[in-house]
Amino acid sequence: MAELILTKNFGVPDSHKLEVYLRHGGYEGLKKTLEEFTPDQVIEEVKKSNLRGLGGAGFPTGTKWSFVPKESAKPKYLVVNADEGEPGTFKDRYLLEKEPHMLIEGAAIASYAVGIHKAYVYIRGEYVKQARILQGAIEEAYAHGFLGKNILGKGFDLDLVVHRGAGAYICGEETGLLESLEGKKGWPRLKPPFPALVGLFKSPTVMNNVETLCQLPHIMKRGAAWFAGLCEGAPKAGGTRIFSVSGHVNKPGIYELPLTVTLREIIYTHAGGIRGGKKLKAVIPGGSSAPVLTAEEIDVKMDFDSLMAAKTMGGSGGVIAMDQNTCMVKALYVLAKFYAHESCGQCTPCREGTGWIAKILGRLVHGDGRPGDTETLKAVADNIAGNTICPFGDGAAWPVQSFVRKFRSEFDYHAKERKCDVPRNGN
Amino acid sequence: MNAAIEFSPEAKAKFERILTLYPPGSQAPLLPVLHLAQEEFGYLSPEVQEYVARLMKLPVTAVHEVVSFYTLFKKEPTGKYWIQVCTNLSCTLTGCERIVEYISQKLGIQVGETTPDKKFTLITVECLCACEMAPMMQINEDYYGHLTKARVDEILDNLK
Numbered sequence: 001m002a003e004l005i006l007t008k009n010f011g012v013p014d015s016h017k018l019e020v021y022l023r024h025g026g027y028e029g030l031k032k033t034l035e036e037f038t039p040d041q042v043i044e045e046v047k048k049s050n051l052r053g054l055g056g057a058g059f060p061t062g063t064k065w066s067f068v069p070k071e072s073a074k075p076k077y078l079v080v081n082a083d084e085g086e087p088g089t090f091k092d093r094y095l096l097e098k099e100p101h102m103l104i105e106g107a108a109i110a111s112y113a114v115g116i117h118k119a120y121v122y123i124r125g126e127y128v129k130q131a132r133i134l135q136g137a138i139e140e141a142y143a144h145g146f147l148g149k150n151i152l153g154k155g156f157d158l159d160l161v162v163h164r165g166a167g168a169y170i171c172g173e174e175t176g177l178l179e180s181l182e183g184k185k186g187w188p189r190l191k192p193p194f195p196a197l198v199g200l201f202k203s204p205t206v207m208n209n210v211e212t213l214c215q216l217p218h219i220m221k222r223g224a225a226w227f228a229g230l231c232e233g234a235p236k237a238g239g240t241r242i243f244s245v246s247g248h249v250n251k252p253g254i255y256e257l258p259l260t261v262t263l264r265e266i267i268y269t270h271a272g273g274i275r276g277g278k279k280l281k282a283v284i285p286g287g288s289s290a291p292v293l294t295a296e297e298i299d300v301k302m303d304f305d306s307l308m309a310a311k312t313m314g315g316s317g318g319v320i321a322m323d324q325n326t327c328m329v330k331a332l333y334v335l336a337k338f339y340a341h342e343s344c345g346q347c348t349p350c351r352e353g354t355g356w357i358a359k360i361l362g363r364l365v366h367g368d369g370r371p372g373d374t375e376t377l378k379a380v381a382d383n384i385a386g387n388t389i390c391p392f393g394d395g396a397a398w399p400v401q402s403f404v405r406k407f408r409s410e411f412d413y414h415a416k417e418r419k420c421d422v423p424r425n426g427n
Numbered sequence: 428m429n430a431a432i433e434f435s436p437e438a439k440a441k442f443e444r445i446l447t448l449y450p451p452g453s454q455a456p457l458l459p460v461l462h463l464a465q466e467e468f469g470y471l472s473p474e475v476q477e478y479v480a481r482l483m484k485l486p487v488t489a490v491h492e493v494v495s496f497y498t499l500f501k502k503e504p505t506g507k508y509w510i511q512v513c514t515n516l517s518c519t520l521t522g523c524e525r526i527v528e529y530i531s532q533k534l535g536i537q538v539g540e541t542t543p544d545k546k547f548t549l550i551t552v553e554c555l556c557a558c559e560m561a562p563m564m565q566i567n568e569d570y571y572g573h574l575t576k577a578r579v580d581e582i583l584d585n586l587k
Contacts, residue, residue, distance in 0.1 A: 084556045085554065085556060087516055087553070087556075088558055090558055125462075126555055126565060128568040129568060129570075163458070165458070166461070166497035166498070167499035168497050169553065184454065184493060201455075244559065247516070247517050247520045252517075288515075320516055330519075331519075331520070334515060334516050338515055
């Protein structure tokens with residue numbers, strides 16, 4: 001069994017409390033950072049660790065930080081993206097609930113590296129309990145000198161504020177989130193300018209995902225070489241990530257594993273294989289936006305580059321397994337309804353296209369398909385991808401393109417015969 | 428304009444504290460203030476939206492634009508228990524349609540409706556990010572997973 005880093009103490013009673021966190025080595029990474037590293041050295045260390053953004057994009061974290069200007073007339077901000085919303089993903093919920101101090105410590109390290117003194121945690125509105133736990137941890141951290149003025153007596157100041165979202169998937173997108181945090185509807189912004197230069201309140205801003213920040217205390221405590229070494233054989237990957245596994249597996253749940261694990265190992269070794277001894281049919285490997293893989297394609301490693309080479313993506317690490325009795329038309333319809341509901345409406349190809357896709361899939365599912373529907377689906381998706389301000393459009397198009405490409409005969413059957421040919425389509 | 432709409436002293440204090448967390452004069456406190464108003468008044472009626480606009484010194488249209496964009500802001504009164512059943516992929520794969528149908532039947536209401544005694548409102552929602560416990564639902568602040576008909580009975584019958 002691989003070493004657990006983030007989830008090691010999830011089973012410890014009251015793991016969210018400061019006293020328990022300290023007993024397990026908590027805030028030692030921050031202490032070491034403030035005592036032994038200059039901000040630039042922290043950025044270098046994080047670059048060397050190969051840590052990449054675990055929210056979905058997989059962008060190298062240290063490189064992202066280095067885009068923020070050293071000197072700025074305006075205050076710089078850290079925004080913690082805790083707006084977990086990608087279907088199939090639930091790891092940040094666990095981290096917020098079980099290890100809020102790890103997040104606070106990581107946020108403090110990131111802020112020190114970039115010269116930030118004010119940070120906001122944007123947490124999805126439905127996570128009421130998690131927001132309360134985090135707020136409690138922040139108050140403890142202030143009371144014990146891990147937040148506020150002169151942290152650990154080292155002359156570094158940081159304020160951290162919890163900000164609740166209000167139910168909109170688009171606000172997980174970086175610039176949609178910034179708009180929302182500024183009290184507006186979450187319409188993504190055109191880039192450039194990038195948030196590193198013009199972000200929150202028009203100021204230089206770093207945005208990192210919860211899980212990404214939680215890795216920092218460990219990297220600083222144990223070193224970049226150790227972290228990068230956890231992904232042997234993958235030169236641009238480091239550390240572990242928490243895979244959220246759901247769907248037709250025997251043991252749905254979170255599994256923290258090095259990124260070099262294969263999808264087959266996740267499903268069969270860790271998540272107990274497919275329920276009822278059935279065969280696997282398809283898997284979404286990185287949250288709902290990631291192109292689907294067939295059962296024959298699961299020997300791929302789960303690091304960002306290997307998944308990209310397999311024409312899909314690591315995304316948020318949400319693995320959704322579908323068994324042999326799953327109707328792929330119906331599965332895609334469920335996702336299409338989601339994207340149609342969550343499209344923010346700003347860009348025409350996405351606003352109109354996601355609606356059309358959902359309607360066409362709806363009639364295919366309900367026995368009302370028409371010849372040519374498969375082609376139309378593909379054409380609409382092709383006209384969304386690459387034609388929108390934010391990556392939501394791509395995320396909505398990729399499932400359609402990949403489902404149709406890999407399971408074409410099912411779509412054609414629905415269109416022609418106006419029924420489903422998947423045996424015992426009980427779902 | 429409704430004169431009866433006003434924060435209690437406790438809510439007013441919370442409002443003042445929220446303002447201190449953001450740069451002076453910015454619109455950023457709007458979401459937390461709307462959450463506070465919803466807690467205080469139950470839902471965000473047009474009158475409540477006007478009140479928030481006055482407090483925040485914003486046009487009512489700016490407040491309404493935000494209220495209408497986000498699903499957690501309630502535009503009309505709901506039952507005491509707000510049942511949100513997830514119908515995204517992992518929940519569909521594990522049978523959420525049967526769960527929605529069962530709750531609807533048990534409460535005698537369609538999705539989107541409130542029971543006549545104003546106790547329950549039933550809606551379906553997109554992914555609540557708890558797919559490991561699919562099929563699942565959220566009632567007010569709490570998540571309930573691994574739903575079966577028996578478990579739904581147990582949960583709903585225990586809500587007073």
